Amino acid sequence: MNYSKESQDLDFAYKVRRALNESAEQLPAPTLDRLAQARKLAMARKKKEAPVAVRVFKGAFAGNHGYSFSGPGSWMGKLGLALPTLVLVIGMFGIYEYEQQQNINELADIDATMLVDELPPAAYVDTGFTAYLNNKDNKDKPED
Numbered sequence: 689m690n691y692s693k694e695s696q697d698l699d700f701a702y703k704v705r706r707a708l709n710e711s712a713e714q715l716p717a718p719t720l721d722r723l724a725q726a727r728k729l730a731m732a733r734k735k736k737e738a739p740v741a742v743r744v745f746k747g748a749f750a751g752n753h754g755y756s757f758s759g760p761g762s763w764m765g766k767l768g769l770a771l772p773t774l775v776l777v778i779g780m781f782g783i784y785e786y787e788q789q790q791n792i793n794e795l796a797d798i799d800a801t802m803l804v805d806e807l808p809p810a811a812y813v814d815t816g817f818t819a820y821l822n823n824k825d826n827k828d829k830p831e832d
């Protein structure tokens with residue numbers, strides 16, 4: 689609701705109140721007395737039935753039968769906090785296991801390649817062998 693609509697509503701309410709006050713002056717005295725008594729009675733009842741702040745710890749919805757399925761003290765509330773945490777922990781463990789398996793597979797591939805190859809593993813770390821391979825490659829190339 690915008691400001692102009694609210695101000696129009698407020699102006700209308702003031703006009704209605706003024707019209708009621710003007711017409712109330714034209715009412716006969718017995719009617720005014722009865723209206724005054726009714727107002728006093730209504731005000732007395734309103735004060736007696738004033739709302740009291742009450743804290744409800746159990747479910748207060750229709751058909752709930754006093755069981756609370758929400759809130760921090762209920763089992764559903766605790767499950768609502770524990771379940772996402774449990775899913776997160778299981779997910780993180782699954783990711784860790786997957787990464788470990790990938791690492792094992794990569795190492796197994798390297799080991800299989802080393803075992804199938806004709807060269808001994810020490811040849812790969814020998815700097816002289818690397819130089820030999822480089823020279824051999826250069827000799828095998830046809831000269832232009």
